[in-house]
Amino acid sequence: MFNRFRRRLKRWRYHAIVVTMVIVGYLHVLSPESLLREKNSTKHKMVHSSNTNWENAMQGYMASTNRSIYPDNLGRQRSRDHNPRRQWTQAENGSKPLSAAQAVKFVRGGHMNRRIRPFTYHSVKREYTPLINWAYLVTKRKKILTKYSFSYDIMPERLDSERPYLIIMVLSVAKHQRTAIRQTYGSVLRGKRWPGSNIILNAKLIFLLGRTPSEVGQAVLSEENVAHGDILQGNFIDTYRNLTLKVLMGLNYVSEYYPSTQYVLKADEDTFTDVDVLVRLLKKLRPVNSVLGHIYLSPPVLRTGKWAVSVYVYPFTLYPRYASGNTYVMSMDLGRCVVQNASLFPYTPIEDAFITGIMCVACNCKQYHVNGFTHWFERAPFLGEFLKGSKISANRVTDKLKYNIWKKITEKYRFKFVS
Structure with a gap:
């Protein structure tokens, strides 16, 4: 019996050797x-x-x-x-x-498809708290409380063939540098592709600015627009209290000159946005009359300090829920409603609370809280977060960090010969 077992073992060993040689030869040929x-x-x-x-x-x-x-x-x-x-x-x-x-x-x-993590999002319902008199916000108004007269000292380059799906509005100041944004996430717009992605990014980049008191600075800004064609300057002094006016100017410009645009991304200078991930999310969700971002719940109204708002401007102790102003996305049907109805409310200098909170209630829009958007209290990002596609936007991003993030992204999807 032992000899019979030995003979079978030799036979199995022979078959295993033959099969292994066939597989190795097949893989070698291919x-x-x-x-x-x-x-x-x-x-x-x-x-x-x-x-x-x-x-x-x-x-x-x-x-x-x-x-x-x-x-x-x-x-x-x-x-x-x-x-x-x-x-x-x-x-x-x-x-x-x-x-x-x-x-x-x-x-x-x-193009090799990027593997990104799916983002969780949910619609945020309105919080009917007694601390807010909702009739003040939802009642139809006719009297104009704030007069807006939008005119532009500098306008960006505009082509008749442009039909951007997304317009990125970056709030900037004349004395700041905008080169890092143009050379990083702003360099793949206008029909180009994000590194490693097969999606064509039909998007446009615009920098929103106000007037600068320096004549030299104004001349430099005009030359910069000639070189890059992405400056939109309004006829108001560029101050922090005019941020709301700056965003309203941008929405008014987009609605007037790009009526077919579907979405607008508002971003601060010190942020970085993965435009490819954002466009994928928008095409999947297809939001209408909506704003997407990091939604603050029960945001208080401050009466003193940098973000102070007078009782005569906004009389309640809480704002309606609103999206963090670092980065948020708005559908342009909501953008047009905001521009048309903003003059019916007192001017509120807290831009994100007014645009995505007060006006969102007045326009009866829908809010989406998306876990990939940044917010004010968030730390600076790690490089790996954008490499994995696990973030849409990040806050506290210096120009040096923008270049480092972009370098890592482009190197990851670059193809070359190696030994």
Whole structure:
């Protein structure tokens, strides 16, 4: 019986060896190194035969970047002689090599899809607290309490063919630098793609400013707009108490010159926004008459300090629930309603409380709390949060941090030859 068991074991061992050799040989034939070695085996075949789709794709991409598909850049003959073992791979530590099919998809214009975490969101219901007289906000008004006359000292470049899906309005000051935003998340707008994404970003970037008392600063601002075409300057003094006026000016401009725009993102200068993630969320949710952001619950009204509001302007001790002003998104049907009805209320200098709180109640809009939006009390972001696609926006982002985040994102989805 023991001899019979030994004979069966030898037979099973023989079958296992045969199956293993077949699998190894099959994988060796289909490996990228074998395919490249086979293509470089005969000079006559490489010169006179028609190139395969894989080789054509590689040549087209590397020619556009002024490189060769062969690592030494000395032509096919030397590459055939040395026969280096190199692969297409992502420029990310520990990433797996790309297959030939993935490389063809990339260089033909396809883009590797980013893997992002799904964001949780929920509609925020109005809190009917006795601390707010809701009739004051919802009753239809006819008397104009605040007169707005919007005129523009500087206007951004506008093309007739532009039909932006999203307009990003960044609140800025003349003496501040805007280069970091233009070179990072603002550089992939107007029909371009976010690194690693296959979604075309049909968006536009506009910086909102007021007047500066310096004539030299005004001249520099005009030259900056000539160079970049993204400055919108209103006819009011640029102060902190005029932030509400600045946002209303931007909404009025978008509704007048870009009536087909569906959404507007309002952002502060010290924020960073993953526009690709934001557009994916908007196309999935498709909100109408809505505002999306980090919604504050039971926000108190301050009577002293930087954010003080007089009782004559707003008589209650609580604001309606509103979105954090660092970044929030508004559908343009709501934006038009805000512009039309803002003059019926006293001017409130707390921009986010007025635009996304008081006016949201007056326009009967819907509020969405999305966990990926930043807020005032949030810390500066870690680089990995944007690499994983786990954040929509971040607060307290310096220009240096913007460049670092953008560098990591672009390096993660960059393709190159490695040994």
